[in-house]
Amino acid sequence: MIPITSQIDLLQLASGDNLSIQVYKFIGKQPGKKVYIQSNLHGSEIVGNAVIHQLIEFLRELDEDRITGEIWLVPVCNPLGTNQRSHFFSSGRFNSYDGRDWNRIFWDYEKDCEDLATFVKTQKNLGIKEVRKNFLEKQKAAFAKQLERIQKPSSVPYRDRYRYQLQSLCLDADFVIDIHSSSNQGIDYLYCFHGREESAKYFLLEYGILMTEYDGNAFDEAFMKPWLALEKQLTKLGKAIKFDLEAWTLELGSGMQMNPESVEVGVRGIKNYLAYKGILTLAEYSVNYPASTEIQLVRRDRIKNYYAIAGGMIQKRVPLKTSVKAGDRLYQLLSFNKSGDLPTAIDICAETDGLVFDISTNQSVNQGEYVLGILNFEL
Amino acid sequence: MIPITSQIDLLQLASGDNLSIQVYKFIGKQPGKKVYIQSNLHGSEIVGNAVIHQLIEFLRELDEDRITGEIWLVPVCNPLGTNQRSHFFSSGRFNSYDGRDWNRIFWDYEKDCEDLATFVKTQKNLGIKEVRKNFLEKQKAAFAKQLERIQKPSSVPYRDRYRYQLQSLCLDADFVIDIHSSSNQGIDYLYCFHGREESAKYFLLEYGILMTEYDGNAFDEAFMKPWLALEKQLTKLGKAIKFDLEAWTLELGSGMQMNPESVEVGVRGIKNYLAYKGILTLAEYSVNYPASTEIQLVRRDRIKNYYAIAGGMIQKRVPLKTSVKAGDRLYQLLSFNKSGDLPTAIDICAETDGLVFDISTNQSVNQGEYVLGILNFEL
Amino acid sequence: MIPITSQIDLLQLASGDNLSIQVYKFIGKQPGKKVYIQSNLHGSEIVGNAVIHQLIEFLRELDEDRITGEIWLVPVCNPLGTNQRSHFFSSGRFNSYDGRDWNRIFWDYEKDCEDLATFVKTQKNLGIKEVRKNFLEKQKAAFAKQLERIQKPSSVPYRDRYRYQLQSLCLDADFVIDIHSSSNQGIDYLYCFHGREESAKYFLLEYGILMTEYDGNAFDEAFMKPWLALEKQLTKLGKAIKFDLEAWTLELGSGMQMNPESVEVGVRGIKNYLAYKGILTLAEYSVNYPASTEIQLVRRDRIKNYYAIAGGMIQKRVPLKTSVKAGDRLYQLLSFNKSGDLPTAIDICAETDGLVFDISTNQSVNQGEYVLGILNFEL
Amino acid sequence: MIPITSQIDLLQLASGDNLSIQVYKFIGKQPGKKVYIQSNLHGSEIVGNAVIHQLIEFLRELDEDRITGEIWLVPVCNPLGTNQRSHFFSSGRFNSYDGRDWNRIFWDYEKDCEDLATFVKTQKNLGIKEVRKNFLEKQKAAFAKQLERIQKPSSVPYRDRYRYQLQSLCLDADFVIDIHSSSNQGIDYLYCFHGREESAKYFLLEYGILMTEYDGNAFDEAFMKPWLALEKQLTKLGKAIKFDLEAWTLELGSGMQMNPESVEVGVRGIKNYLAYKGILTLAEYSVNYPASTEIQLVRRDRIKNYYAIAGGMIQKRVPLKTSVKAGDRLYQLLSFNKSGDLPTAIDICAETDGLVFDISTNQSVNQGEYVLGILNFEL
Secondary structure (H helix, E strand, C coil): CCCEEEEEEEEECCCCCEEEEEEEEEECCEEEEEEEEEECCCCCCCHHHHHHHHHHHHHHCCCHHHEEEEEEEECCCCHHHHHCEECCEECCCECCCCCCECCCCCCCHHHHCCCHHHHHHHHCCCCHHHHHHHHHHHHHHHHHHHHHHHHCCCCCCHHHHHHHHHHHCCCCCCEEEEEECCCCEECEEEEECCCCHHHHHHHCCCEEEECCCCCCCCHHHHHHHHHHHHHHHHHHCCCCCCCCCEEEEEEECCCCCCCHHHHHHHHHHHHHHHHHCCCECCCCCCCCCCCCCCCEEEEHHHEEEEECCCCEEEECCCCCCCEECCCCEEEEEEECCCCCCCCEEEEEECCCCEEEEEECCCCEECCCCEEEEEECCCC | CCCEEEEEEEEECCCCCEEEEEEEEEECCEEEEEEEEEECCCCCCCHHHHHHHHHHHHHHCCCHHHEEEEEEEECCCCHHHHHCEECCEECCCECCCCCCECCCCCCCHHHHCCCHHHHHHHHCCCCHHHHHHHHHHHHHHHHHHHHHHHHCCCCCCHHHHHHHHHHHCCCCCCEEEEEECCCCEECEEEEECCCCHHHHHHHCCCEEEECCCCCCCCHHHHHHHHHHHHHHHHHHCCCCCCCCCEEEEEEECCCCCCCHHHHHHHHHHHHHHHHHCCCECCCCCCCCCCCCCCCEEEEHHHEEEEECCCCEEEECCCCCCCEECCCCEEEEEEECCCCCCCCEEEEEECCCCEEEEEECCCCEECCCCEEEEEECCCC | CCCEEEEEEEEECCCCCEEEEEEEEEECCEEEEEEEEEECCCCCCCHHHHHHHHHHHHHHCCCHHHEEEEEEEECCCCHHHHHCCECCECCCCECCCCCCECCCCCCCHHHHCCCHHHHHHHCCCCCHHHHHHHHHHHHHHHHHHHHHHHHCCCCCCHHHHHHHHHHHCCCCCCEEEEEECCCCEECEEEEECCCCHHHHHHHCCCEEEECCCCCCCCHHHHHHHHHHHHHHHHHHCCCCCCCCCEEEEEEECCCCCCCHHHHHHHHHHHHHHHHHCCCECCCCCCCCCCCCCCCEEEEHHHEEEEECCCCEEEECCCCCCCEECCCCEEEEEEECCCCCCCCEEEEEECCCCEEEEEECCCCEECCCCEEEEEECCCC | CCCEEEEEEEEECCCCCEEEEEEEEEECCEEEEEEEEEECCCCCCCHHHHHHHHHHHHHHCCCHHHEEEEEEEECCCCHHHHHCEECCEECCCECCCCCCECCCCCCCHHHHCCCHHHHHHHHCCCCHHHHHHHHHHHHHHHHHHHHHHHHCCCCCCHHHHHHHHHHHCCCCCCEEEEEECCCCEECEEEEECCCCHHHHHHHCCCEEEECCCCCCCCHHHHHHHHHHHHHHHHHHCCCCCCCCCEEEEEEECCCCCCCHHHHHHHHHHHHHHHHHCCCECCCCCCCCCCCCCCCEEEEHHHEEEEECCCCEEEECCCCCCCEECCCCEEEEEEECCCCCCCCEEEEEECCCCEEEEEECCCCEECCCCEEEEEECCCC
């Protein structure tokens, strides 16, 4: 089937040129749930572009009665980030203008919605669909106020303009998938919200991080947090509802790369998840969709990052995906000086057991630069 | 009198070179309050270096019996920020490594101190000096835990190492002055904490911004917030104490400049404030210290920033310090296009009355870039 | 009259967005010479955009019989440079990818044309128009080879693609005007090629720099050098021809600004020059076109730049346009240290007499950073 | 044996901190030739730091009678480059201030020495040692003039100050080794000057590039070119002398990495070369020093770089060190658009046969960004 495409203007540059995003919409024959998938929110995290490309190629070959609901795809969803260069590296993790992380800028209705408790009381006796509809309307009304500010003479910083455009596309989605990767070198894993562990298995990944605390204003959080807050309030009133709404951040490998294995992992996981959710009907495909695998979830606060204790160069670092025991050497820091001494090679050992899930691309470090990250499953 | 100097290592660079800060301490004959003054926390905000240089020159000529207590001075307090260049501009507002604003990284004990209410109860019957001493000890103990983390093999990011060193110097200070400027082009003003309006007058400035909300983890906030929280808790217990502890951020003119007028305003204000606080005895000086002037304070939430509604070039902007009325033209945006049309010149008018207190250095703007800021005193 | 506009694609970004330039062509009723005017080749040098905007506004009001020949205008001619930001400064002097100065990348046929001497012999007995036509054909043929390389699978770096597009527009022009400014703070002046001093007067500027040596591959040089080389060869053969071909770089004030005085100086000078060249007929206008003024020309090798002898902060610098005598203080360097000493203020004095024509925007300098430039007219 | 260390101040930063380099000198019992080895001239090319560290460890264990002559080692020889960061990448290939490539700034006496022909005539009847001595004196005298300029009030840009310090260390060396790597991902190879092919074999590398043209002002060129020019002039006079002076740039693998294989290749090659030159006596070591291997040399003008023909993402690229035939697919460009079309995957095929010796680290490319380089041995 042929997708419907549309373009959304994001930014008029000083030169008068425009940056925009393009949405590919595959609308199934039967109405149903809406999936929203984007990639490349951080400039160097390009792997999801290949994933979305392969999904487009796959969906094009599909008959439209194979899709129930709709699938919206937005590759290269942050042109300003994607195109940012320093020397020849993709440095677009932060807005070069204001230093803001592109994935910490989104509008989180939970923070705005001061009358949630009052609202919830009015929904006590309604069905789940109606509650969802009512809360979505409420959220949309609050969201629309941003446009008023954008159109004033004082307008808003670009980050607010950008988030408005991007969140407009997915506010009413049922399932949101934001494809990232390490900005350095990483394994494949996902971020999972509390209460959505069951679905996590369908992405066919080995590892996941369970969000116990929030960074604040990340894309997935901005989508999920209002609904989680609503669920909590309803539960307090004795109405334990779980909306079939989910947001996922997939982390697929390394930055500035589209590693074929990570791409395949991503494509397979998303197809399977969509089959699990009933959006894709893939019965006859060789892989037995929907499959599910055990996923090892580790709480976010059990991630241990290692930073250089001195300036120098990293050598003899254990490879990505190594299981280490407390006391094992993680790496050696080759440190130079300007005080007449010989260079020193300092061994850095693991404080705890765990899995090396992320390592720095750059082996040259100032004191305090990031070297590697460990997932500690045991604690 | 001759200051005592000491150096504190901040950062070993990858190359093995070190960055450090140097503290100049003028210790008076009589013991008393401690003042801590620093400059150039943001890389482009250099004006305070000249202010501190002039203070050093002034204090050197002073007899030591003119000083009661001690004055600690730290110019160029953020070498990594000061030395950062992009092309030939000082781009050191953000850590180039992680995008963090150098003035949003500091350790705020208020956020850590979970047992404040319990502690306060134990202080109910003590005198103000003792309460101060006890809370300072408590704060120092918590602060010291950072050093343990720094010394672990996993250590901490540079920003945490840096804040530890800088805050070590002023945790026990009575008065903290952090000299900034606009990163763009700005007027001279200060930031004032709630409850310290009376002292604000002694800086001899025309304008001030009253902090109604907090950016979070700024240097002045990190110093004051625990004490303000303590005062609040004590008040709740019927013990309305105001500690003679104050933190000030002075904003002196424009970035990448040491405008002589702004330098003079800063030096004059600080001398007068120190005279007012009894740290300097300057009776015979021609200016009648301590003098005080009316300062116009505006609440922080009454600042209105204007961002470009389209990409283009700014022309015909009203000058800094212009008083505008709602509807007055603030600037014209010369906007180009790639769609075959003629360039357009769009007038942007003020939404409210106010004083233009800050304008962008760069007149080339992408859509959403900052153009100017207005203080609205009336609202 | 209404200009004809056309767009030329420059660059497809990684995100799939495109950057392009737009040309405004005012074609006179009578055929004649072709003028090509561009602005903003360096990202921070935006002043020429306002100049071109005012020229467009002026030409729109003109009857087409007032123009003989054609005027091509290209504002914001380097979108990649214009849109480049670091923090909020326009850092687009260099290609962030390869460090190349955007005005040192152009194709200079003189370097390519190995058979110039042979060619010239064949033109010995032809008229000036014919020689011009023949050499232009020859140049175009060589130029076209670039397109072949661009279209190969190995293609070319962006800088070569870009120069091809830009030079395509002006290869056959008679007069080329490239509007720059200081990237720092500068006076208004122009660059003049040897042998074109007479025309320089018609830009109504006080100062000019006579090119005695070439930076290599600048836009104006790339246009003029082949013709100057041809003139030289013809002269050698006893045929002293001067083609009515000229290229000018106007330097109008400061970077990141569109200073109204500099804009006016630019507009006035260009109108007058075009009147002088017979392209504009402006007899009845209040200013007596074409007027001419004395211009003080200084050889490029008589520019003396001052670089910081130590790291520190610049204070007490003489203002732009100051006439200094050898031995006069130019500025004071406030230099800090980490060795326990007091800060020092070092006076830097002029080595020679001259006019301060350019000063750094940033008053914070590492050792060896640029502080100011002096034109020495006397030597 | 214990090396002698010395520090050389390079740069006082705006903050008052200093950057310096440290030289490790191993002085043999017997006088002899001088070898100068440096690493990390480009900020991201750190591999040589590990090579030099291992050489220091090796030489420390050696008796001093094993060394004839002296070995000077300068790791992290460009602190400003090494410490430069953008996001967390080492972006120090260019001076962030002026865009200059750190390896195109060096003083090349050949360009300065206008009276070479005259000088050579005076040396006609002298022995090779005397000619070397005389020309070195002449070179030193010219070199010293830089110091005069540095010490003037107008001083010089940092790049000129820096080159003065670095070249001071090696002007009188016999053998210069500058250890680089690809800034991207590369194989191990060296750059070889015309006439030094014989010695190239002793670095035990498979591949080398023969310099047929000069980039200008590279470190190795600045050392060798005056001597090559002298040799040429002497030859013209019928005195065919070859000085035993050599400069080598080793390229060891990839940027931001110290790949253990590349480090080992470098250490082994340098030890063997020093044994070959008689500086190290390593008879009893297990490897039979000096060994030599065939090295495949390709002329520099036979390198073919591929640049992206459109903006997009690179996939299916052949791995580093692949031998390709003309017509083979080199990579696929996944290109997005904003015009409503589906993404396209464009195959890019080799124009010629060759070896893929270098590939971009970043798989996200604007149109015209570098993708890979091929050595064409056949042509």
